[in-house]
Amino acid sequence: MTVSVGIIGAGHLGTRHALNLLELDEARVVAVADTDVARAADLARRCDAQAHVDYRALLDDPSLDAVYLCVPAHEHGGPELAVLERSLALFVERPLDVDLSIADRIAAEVDARGVVTATGCRWRYLDTVERAAEVLADNPARMVIGGWAARTHETAWWEDQRRMGGQLIEQTNQLVDLCRLLVGEIAQAWAVGRPTTCPPEPDAADTSAVSLRFAGGAAGSFAATPAPSPNPRPGLRVVAEGLALDLRSTQLLVDHGGRCEVHDAQADAVLRADRDFVRAVGGEENRVRAPYTETLRSHRVAVAVAEATRTGGAADLRWHAHAH
Numbered sequence: 001m002t003v004s005v006g007i008i009g010a011g012h013l014g015t016r017h018a019l020n021l022l023e024l025d026e027a028r029v030v031a032v033a034d035t036d037v038a039r040a041a042d043l044a045r046r047c048d049a050q051a052h053v054d055y056r057a058l059l060d061d062p063s064l065d066a067v068y069l070c071v072p073a074h075e076h077g078g079p080e081l082a083v084l085e086r087s088l089a090l091f092v093e094r095p096l097d098v099d100l101s102i103a104d105r106i107a108a109e110v111d112a113r114g115v116v117t118a119t120g121c122r123w124r125y126l127d128t129v130e131r132a133a134e135v136l137a138d139n140p141a142r143m144v145i146g147g148w149a150a151r152t153h154e155t156a157w158w159e160d161q162r163r164m165g166g167q168l169i170e171q172t173n174q175l176v177d178l179c180r181l182l183v184g185e186i187a188q189a190w191a192v193g194r195p196t197t198c199p200p201e202p203d204a205a206d207t208s209a210v211s212l213r214f215a216g217g218a219a220g221s222f223a224a225t226p227a228p229s230p231n232p233r234p235g236l237r238v239v240a241e242g243l244a245l246d247l248r249s250t251q252l253l254v255d256h257g258g259r260c261e262v263h264d265a266q267a268d269a270v271l272r273a274d275r276d277f278v279r280a281v282g283g284e285e286n287r288v289r290a291p292y293t294e295t296l297r298s299h300r301v302a303v304a305v306a307e308a309t310r311t312g313g314a315a316d317l318r319w320h321a322h323a324h
Helices: 012-022 037-047 078-085 103-113 127-137 173-182 269-281 292-311
Strands: 003-008 027-033 050-052 066-069 089-092 117-119 143-148 186-195 205-214 219-224 235-240 243-248 251-255 260-264
Touching: 003 012, 003 269, 012 027, 012 037, 012 066, 012 269, 027 037, 037 050, 066 078, 066 269, 078 089, 078 103, 089 269, 089 292, 103 292, 117 269, 117 292, 127 173, 127 235, 127 243, 127 251, 127 260, 143 173, 173 186, 173 219, 173 235, 173 292, 186 292, 205 292
Parallel strands: 003 027, 003 066, 027 050, 066 089, 089 117, 143 219
Antiparallel strands: 143 235, 186 205, 205 219, 235 243, 243 251, 251 260
């Protein structure tokens, strides 16, 4: 089966997914939508697809099997619900929402429709992360320390928390998701933040520090800032009995008390995510590693921690036991 795909959002990530899909025999991009007419037309031309300005026009295509949603955080909600109303498979680029105002409703609709979903938690598809999980399988983590100092956006998106969610939700939630994958569920969290001096929200934190206690007993922390750094790549250091792992997006270093293994990432994580999603939509075994409801658990932690940076105290994780 060849899966017919629509792309909503023809920016960097939408383009990357679309070009990946062109490499897969199992998929074809049939439609592209973006409010930027020229951008939609350009990507549609590259994919030999139809271009639309309004995503609702894209969804009128009866040949669609799946839709990729690659739009900014504040634009989530309407497109997902419209896709799910048609019972189409859905790939959502993270973050899922600015907060939780729409994500819970989408998750409930996903459950009701029973469609295949995936999200842009690309770290889960790194072969280095797979190796880290193998190392920790029989030697659980005792401590984890993470950091995110990469300033990857040209504009100061954290200045408008209402539209983009801030660094903890937009970027650092990837560390939260990685911690959950490698260390386990987060039972408690405490956070402090440095208020930004930038309008329009001077009380929002632009630098934060978070302490964690995991359900399995491990302790952890991470810090995030958009400030320049001599070593800006985000990553985690995980300590277990007799070993330590340093994990970044391009490399894993495993230190067995002086004997070191270095593993360079070989896999194209985004392409692997696209392939697994398309194959699941096409009826093959569902190997999606980050379906919507799983990513929502990480998003919930990030939202709670972001709120705690404003209050300077404990994050409210009481939802955890009953979350999707």
